[in-house]
Amino acid sequence: MKTDLDIVSPPIPEEILQRVEAKGINRRDFIKFCTATTAALALPVSFIPTVAQAVEDKRPPVIWVEYQSCSGDSEAFLRANQPTAGELILDLLSIEYAEVLMAAAGHQAEEAKNQAMEKYKGQYILIVEGSIPTGAGGGYCTIGGQSAVDDCKKLVQNAAATICVGSCSSFGGIPAAAPNPTSAVSVGSLVPGAAIVNLPGCPVNADNLTATIVHFLTFGKLPAVDRLGRPKFAYGKRIHDNCERRGHFDAGQYAESFGDDAHRQGHCLYKVGCKGPETFHNCPTIRYNEGTSWPIMAGHGCIGCSEPEFWDTMSPFYRRLPKVPGFGIEDTADKIGIGLAAATAVAFGIHGVASCFRKGDSMEEDKTGKEG
Numbered sequence: 001m002k003t004d005l006d007i008v009s010p011p012i013p014e015e016i017l018q019r020v021e022a023k024g025i026n027r028r029d030f031i032k033f034c035t036a037t038t039a040a041l042a043l044p045v046s047f048i049p050t051v052a053q054a055v056e057d058k059r060p061p062v063i064w065v066e067y068q069s070c071s072g073d074s075e076a077f078l079r080a081n082q083p084t085a086g087e088l089i090l091d092l093l094s095i096e097y098a099e100v101l102m103a104a105a106g107h108q109a110e111e112a113k114n115q116a117m118e119k120y121k122g123q124y125i126l127i128v129e130g131s132i133p134t135g136a137g138g139g140y141c142t143i144g145g146q147s148a149v150d151d152c153k154k155l156v157q158n159a160a161a162t163i164c165v166g167s168c169s170s171f172g173g174i175p176a177a178a179p180n181p182t183s184a185v186s187v188g189s190l191v192p193g194a195a196i197v198n199l200p201g202c203p204v205n206a207d208n209l210t211a212t213i214v215h216f217l218t219f220g221k222l223p224a225v226d227r228l229g230r231p232k233f234a235y236g237k238r239i240h241d242n243c244e245r246r247g248h249f250d251a252g253q254y255a256e257s258f259g260d261d262a263h264r265q266g267h268c269l270y271k272v273g274c275k276g277p278e279t280f281h282n283c284p285t286i287r288y289n290e291g292t293s294w295p296i297m298a299g300h301g302c303i304g305c306s307e308p309e310f311w312d313t314m315s316p317f318y319r320r321l322p323k324v325p326g327f328g329i330e331d332t333a334d335k336i337g338i339g340l341a342a343a344t345a346v347a348f349g350i351h352g353v354a355s356c357f358r359k360g361d362s363m364e365e366d367k368t369g370k371e372g
Helices: 014-022 027-040 045-057 072-078 085-092 106-119 148-157 166-171 206-219 246-250 333-348 353-371
Strands: 061-066 094-098 125-129 161-165 196-199
Touching: 014 027, 014 045, 027 045, 027 206, 045 206, 061 106, 061 148, 072 206, 094 106, 125 148, 125 166, 125 206, 161 166, 161 206, 166 196, 196 206
Parallel strands: 061 094, 061 125, 125 161, 161 196
Antiparallel strands: none
């Protein structure tokens, strides 16, 4: 008996499924992966066979480097489950260099990296974790006697595409927070104009990383990005837009402190510091830990870690955003949204402000039309 996962419209060609099974990958899991990835990329279902073909056919060389980082993004990658890290490493990617995965060390490891860069020049995908310290002539971080500054520049310039995982490589992250003693910068700031996509967050969501790689394999280019270089499929909406506590926000029901009755009942965490209204990320829909949960679902407010300079602009993390005029149950969600945007635009420089005001303008136009 066939299930809905066995019947894909249009279907994945049987020869692809047979080759996948020959590699030891479960047919059902492969169909599920291709379907979920196509949906994550906001592509029509007609692209499922195209995605399947790209994933099955291509095994791109990958160089994964770390600079000023905590290895949290590597750990997130190792805990991926759709597909698992083992499937990613053995079946989908050809990882030529990754410090947390490779057996080689010291000069042998660096030699492997340099050989891969030369062998696959212009073909490999570079994944960068951690910010790059430019202070002290690059002396705060060196690898095999070479500064992270020089190492990163050379790798980016020879890559087919660069994916920055985590907030540190994307925006400088915690190392770049005031007073930024090492003069840490993002990859984009270090190598402007390169083919770079940013996947900020602490840590990166492994599903977003997988989807970005699959998009590159399918179309030969990185996905469409916003003004901050983040893929729109993953960072196109505010966390607030899809939060499961949004209904309580609209109803004016908020936790006043952690552990109070409202907090235990799942009410909105805005008043205890949640930065969801000012943060763009797909955390509510894709979640973490095998898709089971995410911070707000677990009872902790968003700290805005996928936004630039979040450590400085979003703190104190347990204090609410600037006061919103008219905030309360008597106001509509639209009025609250406009007030919030106006109150925090200067402090946070959020790119969603314009759309909020456009919505407000259209409301006024409709009202004027009715009165006329």
